[in-house]
Structures are given as structure tokens and as C-alpha cells.
Amino acid sequence: MGDAQRVMDRSNELAAISADPDHLVRVHLTPEHKAANELVASWMEEAGLSTWQDAAGNQCGRLEGREPDLPALLLGSHIDTVPDAGRYDGMLGVLLAIEVVARLRDRASELPFAIEVVAFSDEEGTRFGNALMGSRALSGQWDDEWWDLRDEDGISLAEAFVDFGLDPARLPGAFRRPEQFVGYLEAHIEQGPWLEDADRALGVVTSIAGARRFEFTMIGKAGHAGGSPYDRRRDALVGASELVVEIERISKERHVIGTVGKLEVLPGGVNVIPGRVDFSLDLRAEFDDDRDEALRAIREAAKEIAARRRLEFHAEEMYRADAVMCDLDLRSAVEAGIRATGDAEPMAMWSRAGHDGMAVVAVAPIAMLFIRCKGGVSHHPDESVTKADVAVALDAYEAAVLELAKQR
Structure with missing residues (x-):
């Protein structure tokens, strides 16, 4: 010893x-x-x-x-x-x-x-x-x-x-x-x-x-929490949150590992509807094809959520290792x-x-x-x-x- x-x-x-x-x-x-x-x-x-x-x-x-x-x-x-x-x-x-x-x-x-x-x-x-x-x-x-x-x-x-x-x-x-x-x-x-x-x-x-990492951005419109009716809101945080839940569902379903480890809400006021959310995605799997198929599903979910909630979604890949x-x-x-x-x-x-x-x-x-x-x-x-x-x-x-x- x-x-x-x-x-x-x-x-x-x-x-x-x-x-x-x-x-x-x-x-x-x-x-x-x-x-x-x-x-x-x-x-x-x-x-x-x-x-x-x-x-x-x-x-x-x-x-x-x-x-x-x-x-x-x-x-x-x-x-x-x-x-x-x-x-x-x-x-x-x-x-x-x-x-x-x-x-x-x-x-x-x-x-x-x-x-x-x-x-x-x-x-x-x-x-x-x-x-x-x-x-x-x-x-x-x-x-x-x-x-x-x-x-x-x-x-x-x-x-x-x-x-x-x-x-x-x-x-x-x-x-x-x-x-x-x-x-x-x-x-x-x-x-x-x-x-x-x-x-x-x-x-x-x-x-x-194999891992890929992204910076995601969901963009809506900031506004007064009290003065903005729900049917007029473009809440970036609600859209981002919905996507985070979808990332977990897709990852479990496809046997990959998807993690959102960072999320920043702007402008960040307690009484302000979030106008922008920057968040991360770390996506990895045993095989690249499984990882990339899951990514395609995540992108489709993001596109659907953004359209339904009148938001903009952007993704930038920061790292890739097959x-x-x-x-x-x-x-x-x-x-x-x-x-x-x-x-x-x-x-x-x-x-x-x-x-x-x-x-x-x-x-x-x-x-x-x-x-x-x-x-x-x-x-x-x-x-x-x-x-x-x-x-x-x-x-x-x-x-x-x-x-x-x-x-x-």
C-alpha cells in the first residue's frame, strides 16, 4: 500500500x-x-x-x-x-x-x-x-x-x-x-x-x-409586469423555460445527455417581463448520430416554441468534440x-x-x-x-x- x-x-x-x-x-x-x-x-x-x-x-x-x-x-x-x-x-x-x-x-x-x-x-x-x-x-x-x-x-x-x-x-x-x-x-x-x-x-x-455545446438566446419584449396582458406578452423566460423542459424530455426519450447549466435573464427586474434570456446547452451521447438527431429535435422544438410565443430564437455552437x-x-x-x-x-x-x-x-x-x-x-x-x-x-x-x- x-x-x-x-x-x-x-x-x-x-x-x-x-x-x-x-x-x-x-x-x-x-x-x-x-x-x-x-x-x-x-x-x-x-x-x-x-x-x-x-x-x-x-x-x-x-x-x-x-x-x-x-x-x-x-x-x-x-x-x-x-x-x-x-x-x-x-x-x-x-x-x-x-x-x-x-x-x-x-x-x-x-x-x-x-x-x-x-x-x-x-x-x-x-x-x-x-x-x-x-x-x-x-x-x-x-x-x-x-x-x-x-x-x-x-x-x-x-x-x-x-x-x-x-x-x-x-x-x-x-x-x-x-x-x-x-x-x-x-x-x-x-x-x-x-x-x-x-x-x-x-x-x-x-x-x-461526443459532446456539442451551444449558447442559446430567446428574445421577446420587456414590459411592465402589471400593465401587460397575457395575450400581448412576449415573455422570453417562459419560452426559454419551456425549451429547457423539452430538452430534458428529448434527452430522456433518445437516451442522450442534455444539460442547461447556465441561464441569464434580462433585464432582470422583479416587476419586469423578461425580454431576453441567454442560456447554455451541453449535449452529449455515446454515438454522434444519436447526439445530432437529438439536437435536430431540440432545434425543432425551439422553432415551434418561438413561433407560438412570438419570440426569436438564436443558437451559436461554442464547442464540438465527436x-x-x-x-x-x-x-x-x-x-x-x-x-x-x-x-x-x-x-x-x-x-x-x-x-x-x-x-x-x-x-x-x-x-x-x-x-x-x-x-x-x-x-x-x-x-x-x-x-x-x-x-x-x-x-x-x-x-x-x-x-x-x-x-x-
Whole structure:
């Protein structure tokens, strides 16, 4: 259990690096990000990895295999957080990867590949509103339009790079090529209740959900609450509320996940009929076709509601990441790793949450190992895993890497 205890202790140490002393907040290209990279780099070096920070701010490390310059098996996750985060989302995967390398470093001369570990800089998209920027940089999927993104203080992404000590012109130095990797494995808390409900410590991921995010606007006409008869009202909030209920109905009916997480009512007076409502939609599903069919139904519902209530409806897509299937060979290695811990029939599941593998798949096949989390709680200070489950995850992760070595 000593290795697992070290992972638990390091999770606490990493969680102490926060912009807010009372809540865990660590976002892209901040002093907290820099401090976290430095701490993670020290642990990588202790495990036997040579380390560098790439041109996108990802913290990287490498252990050579039986000969120099072999393609690498990439292990990792992210170290940025949402506001008021828990201490295991992303971070646990990085720490498990480092610990696996520490276990294998004396056997590196037997490995038919190098091992690299990456702590991605920006998976959540908290600061600039665009998720997966760290892994999209590594996989060469950078969009130069992102340089103009601004945080809530008006600082552009390009300015933040410079403030962090990075040169935007050198960003292509972070790009990697498919021939540099044999695959990508990520361990992550499940962020759902299915493992706990099944009384399983670990699961193997079959695919990562495809997600699309939108900003919706419903426009009516503001007016005095007392002086406007119902038959003359164009209440944007009533129309938006009706659509929110329809989103839930359509999502349940079509077995997708639709969430309205943000809603702003304007002008916002207690005695004023709402003239405008801005609200969000996060729509995800195991398969893109199911997600997109649900979106079409939601758009039709919005059109009907707006026409009936004499409102205007507008939608702007802010983010899209299509579903990703996990590689069958890598999946089989993860399953073998789980079996090595005594679980004869590994539980397979699709990930309802997005992960860095959705970007990394552009340069490497991917697979994921899920770890049970209490109550399925994530993106919240109540995130919780047990030391016993971490110990089992370490054994399974190490066994999965060795299985891949045997396959090759």
C-alpha cells in the first residue's frame, strides 16, 4: 500500500496549489499552473524520467526503453481544474502514471517502447472557455483563432502565453507526430456512479462521449409586469423555460445527455417581463448520430416554441468534440491489467465525460482505465477515492503496460 499512500499524499500536496485558499482553483497559464508543473516535474525526475515543459505548457517526462528514441507509450491526464474542484479529477491519472514509471524504471531495458508521461495544461477550459487546449496542442490540432480568446479579466490567450514565459511563435514545437507514439493510456476517476453501483473498483472504457455545446438566446419584449396582458406578452423566460423542459424530455426519450447549466435573464427586474434570456446547452451521447438527431429535435422544438410565443430564437455552437472509440488492442491490455488484480470479468463502460484522449487520438490510439469514485461525485470538493482502490488501480495500470510490452 506504500505506493498508493504516496499517490494519496501527492494528491493532497498538489491540491494545495490553488488560486483560492478555501477552494481548489488552478487554471491554465497562471502562477498556480507553473507551480504545479514544477512540483510534478520533481516527482517525474524522482521516478526516473527526464523532464521538459513543452511549448504549450504541458509538463512532460520520458523514460527510454531498451534502446534510445523508440516510439513511446504515452501515459497521463491533466492538472488544471474547474472552480471549486476536487483533488482527483485529472490529477490522479498523472500521479498514477508517474508511480507506474517508478515501478518499471528498473525494467526499462526490457521494454520495446519508451514511456512518456504528460500532465496536460488545459483540459477543462476554465480560463478561456475552450477545452482540451493542452492535448490539442500536443496532437497538432491548434487553431490560431484561439490566440484572441480572452479570460474574464480581458487577458488574451496570446498575452497569457507570454506572461507564463512561453512564446506563441514557438507553439508548433509542442506538436507531436503519430510515428512518435505506440498509444495513449489514461487512468481517471469514473465521474459517475456505475462502478460503485456494481461494487467494482475498476472499469475499462469503450468510448468517450461526443459532446456539442451551444449558447442559446430567446428574445421577446420587456414590459411592465402589471400593465401587460397575457395575450400581448412576449415573455422570453417562459419560452426559454419551456425549451429547457423539452430538452430534458428529448434527452430522456433518445437516451442522450442534455444539460442547461447556465441561464441569464434580462433585464432582470422583479416587476419586469423578461425580454431576453441567454442560456447554455451541453449535449452529449455515446454515438454522434444519436447526439445530432437529438439536437435536430431540440432545434425543432425551439422553432415551434418561438413561433407560438412570438419570440426569436438564436443558437451559436461554442464547442464540438465527436465521440472517440477506444482502441481494441489497448482495451484488451487494460482488461488484462484489471484481470491481473483478480477481477475475472472487467466491467466495460462508455465515458459520459470528455477527456484528453479525444484530442490525442489524432496522433495515437487510446484507451482508458476508470477508477471508482464515491457517489460518482466529480468537479466538486467531495470527490473521493479510497487508498485500496488506488492500490488496485496501480497494479492494473502496471500490468496493462507490461501486457502491451508483451504484445509488441
